Amino acid sequence: MxxxxxxxxxxxxxxxxxYVGCPAVSPCPVPSAQPATNGDLSADILQLESALLNCGLQVEAIKTCQEAQHAKTESTATTAD
Known part of the structure; x- marks a missing residue:
């Protein structure tokens, strides 16, 4: 009726x-090293620096994403009040 x-x-x-989320975190592997010469040691240092740089870039990307999400959440909460 x-x-x-x-x-x-x-x-x-x-x-x-x-769902809008941040990128997934992936492991940051540290390359193994067994240098036999100074040249090997130098190459290993370069590989390690590269691995640390890539890991740092991943952390920065996730941090930036989380900060943006937090800002959106706060602006939405402020608008709702």
Whole structure:
């Protein structure tokens, strides 16, 4: 039974849930080293520096993403008040 003034309408579809998240963290492997000469030691140092740089870039990307998400959350909470 419908109330007076009400008409039947199709049911609303469920809202789509969109998850916006930060990139997944992947391991930062440290290359193994067994230098036999000074040249090997120098090459190992370069490999280690490269691995640390790549790991640092990953951390920075995730940190930037999390800060942006936090800022959006705070602005949404402020707007809702």
């Amino acid at each position: 419908l109330l007076a003034g009400c008409t039947s309408a199709p049911h609303s579809t469920a809202p789509a849930i969109i």
